Amino acid sequence: MVSVDAFAVLAEPTRRRILDRLRRSESSVGDLVDALGMSQPAVSKHLKVLREAGFVTCRTAAQQRIYRIDLRPLRAVDDWLGPYRRMWAAHLDALERHLDSQE
Amino acid sequence: MVSVDAFAVLAEPTRRRILDRLRRSESSVGDLVDALGMSQPAVSKHLKVLREAGFVTCRTAAQQRIYRIDLRPLRAVDDWLGPYRRMWAAHLDALERHLDSQE
DNA sequence: CGCTCATATGCCTATCAAGGAATACAGGCC
DNA sequence: GGCCTGTATTCCTTGATAGGCATATGAGCG
Numbered sequence: 001m002v003s004v005d006a007f008a009v010l011a012e013p014t015r016r017r018i019l020d021r022l023r024r025s026e027s028s029v030g031d032l033v034d035a036l037g038m039s040q041p042a043v044s045k046h047l048k049v050l051r052e053a054g055f056v057t058c059r060t061a062a063q064q065r066i067y068r069i070d071l072r073p074l075r076a077v078d079d080w081l082g083p084y085r086r087m088w089a090a091h092l093d094a095l096e097r098h099l100d101s102q103e
Numbered sequence: 104m105v106s107v108d109a110f111a112v113l114a115e116p117t118r119r120r121i122l123d124r125l126r127r128s129e130s131s132v133g134d135l136v137d138a139l140g141m142s143q144p145a146v147s148k149h150l151k152v153l154r155e156a157g158f159v160t161c162r163t164a165a166q167q168r169i170y171r172i173d174l175r176p177l178r179a180v181d182d183w184l185g186p187y188r189r190m191w192a193a194h195l196d197a198l199e200r201h202l203d204s205q206e
Numbered sequence: 207c208g209c210t211c212a213t214a215t216g217c218c219t220a221t222c223a224a225g226g227a228a229t230a231c232a233g234g235c236c
Numbered sequence: 237g238g239c240c241t242g243t244a245t246t247c248c249t250t251g252a253t254a255g256g257c258a259t260a261t262g263a264g265c266g
Contacts, residue, residue: 011114040242041228042226064243144257144258212264213261214262218257229244229245
């Protein structure tokens with residue numbers, strides 16, 4: 001139940017593929033199994049990790065579970081990147097000023 | 104020599120701490136050992152991972168190695184986030200329009 | 207050249223995560 | 237209630253990795 005580190009969750013390429021797919025549309029487990037070409041248990045386990053870390057939510061529709069992305073953990077990652085982003089933005093500004101001064 | 108996945112590199116909390124520190128100023132290995140309260144070999148190993156993934160560069164200054172951050176891999180991570188960022192931006196826009204229509 | 211400081215590397219161990227196969231569980235349907 | 241479909245969970249094996257300790261390497265300096 002301990003909230004797992006968002007970066008650790010994203011470290012798994014398969015989980016990023018799942019998110020990339022859910023970004024376009026919500027999907028059932030079976031859809032994801034087809035799309036990923038992996039065993040159903042493997043997919044379910046990744047979904048469990050994603051669920052417990054808050055990256056996805058799921059609802060029950062008849063005998064299927066429909067998974068949907070939740071963006072909040074990704075925004076946390078984006079926030080962590082903030083200070084770094086400011087760094088390269090500053091560098092770009094400096095470059096721009098430099099180029100302007102060359103005119 | 105195989106370029107390791109940037110997300111896998113960032114999955115280690117200690118490595119993120121190293122980056123957070125190098126973001127403020129470049130440092131020698133000894134500086135980082137003091138700052139992190141970890142054994143020197145452990146720090147050197149994390150630096151090796153960061154180096155091979157391109158997150159840091161290092162130069163030799165006398166008997167020290169001075170490590171410096173390189174932002175490029177982080178920009179790659181930022182790029183991966185791009186489509187998701189557009190999603191929540193779109194949601195914010197929708198919310199804004201909704202609030203406007205409530206006036 | 208021997209010594210020392212700063213850093214890197216090797217070896218070892220413990221932990222953990224991923225994937226497969228088998229199985230359990232749950233919701234519809236007859 | 238029995239059966240089928242879809243999904244979750246358990247068990248097991250295997251590979252990767254972090255960290256400590258000991259040791260190697262390498263640059264300066266007497």
